[in-house]
Amino acid sequence: MTRFDYREKTALITGASSGIGEAFAHQLAARGMHLILVARSQDKLLSLADALGREHGCRTKVLVADLSDPDQASGLADRVKSAGLQADLIINNAGFGTHGRFTRQSAAQERREVLLNALAPLEIAHAFVPGMVERGGGAIINVASSAGFQATPYMSTYGATKAFLLHLSEGLWAELEPDNIQVMAVCPGPVATNFFEASGSPTLKKALSTTPMISAERCVRESLEAFDKGRPVVVPGLSIKLMTQSGRFMPRALLTKISARMLGPKKRKTG
Template identity: 35%
Template sequence: MGRSTHSSRRTTGAPHEETAITTAARPVAVVTGASSGIGEEFARRFAARGHDLVLVARREDRLTVLGDALAAEHGVSVTVLPVDLADPGGPAEVAAGLRRRGLRADALVNSAGFGTYGPFATEDPARIAAEVQVNVVALTVLSRLLLPDLVAAPAGVLVNVASTAAYQPGPSFAVYAATKAYVRSLTEAIWQEHRGTALRVLSLAPGPTETEFFEVAGSDRFRVGQVLTVAQVVDVAFRALDRRDPPPSVVAGRRNAVAAALAGALPRRLVLRVAGRLTGE
């Protein structure tokens, strides 16, 4: 796909007003958590593949810098939506932002998410409520809101970023592991519901990845398994999506995939005991 000219225009006004760089119509990829890490890498890959972008995260400054760079490099249109998905109204705000600009999503990557570390009995209730809101509720509602557009697209894509933690309970990060198990289960069900359509649905399960995740979580005890770069993780996702018949879920990293398979095959007591030792429980 060739380059096109682009122009930059910044809008001002109400909070969370979007910034856009407008060009001719192309497939549109919506990426949450796009200000860093895996979400940022997905944005870069979709731009390189000729998709216009809608970038969603709280940090507008980072989104704007990324959007300007990708527009200049690939000649794509970038819309920045600085939305906090910990706010229950966040998914509807994203969907409304698309409608106001006449945009229809061809791809959605739900990469926004964070984890907390520590015994469940001592976790901050407000913090875990926000964790569930971002990792579970926002992902679910935004997927549902944009699903009609994704299904109608000639080659729709839905990627939900889970984790290797989705494959076993996580002592000392119980809420995070539970949210990611939900993401995997939901995504695989959506995959089955849309067999025989053009929509490609994928649950992506990274292991420990070189991102800001551990800093936000306040511990590196999550760093269990094969550590990959964000580029390697997203490579795994696109290799799966580019297959003739993409699988419902994929684990990034061979050693991580083996560990996930073993967690499903071994006795639960043993899995929990090993997981507790690895995470310091």
């Protein structure tokens, strides 16, 4: 496979308005890419586009979309084409997590979680990959999670969506390699973003306080280093990488129980 060439190519980034998506925007612009920024917040996207243009001299296109709507996800390629653009690299980053007892979660919110975290990247791949095949190359980076490696009680739906995205990425990595299309899954642990606030859970950040947290900038830097080496999966951050590897040697039931103790409600001390 030909190594991906960033210069004068265009990257489409979902969830680009903050966190990991914003970090991808800055680092890809620094590598000479032009950008298509996708998120729900127009004001944040326009501000980011202006900053990227001033700092890197890149061209940016802002597309406002709610990708939890399957029609908006599948229609993204037509909007890009209508703007006279093409996406050479897709960064599927948009997503969120819910935390707490399953019986207390909103079914509508968890459905939206599945649509955004799992279905949207699938719809986007179906919309853009045929064009990449026709042009003889392209790339997709899917932001999954270390939660995709095992069951995550009290975040069961989130973990399941990330497992789907991880396995989809690995399958497409092998399947699309003959078409010169590079696919990689990014599986970080906790990253210093607004993920915890967006979860709506006041206890999630505390539940993960013993797990080392890395910056969005480091997450993206290590991800792009792995992408340049053609790897199908990367776990940014040494500590979380060791944790995910050690979990491979534990019985799944035990690993799930440990996750439940970490993410579940803490028992109050008595006496």
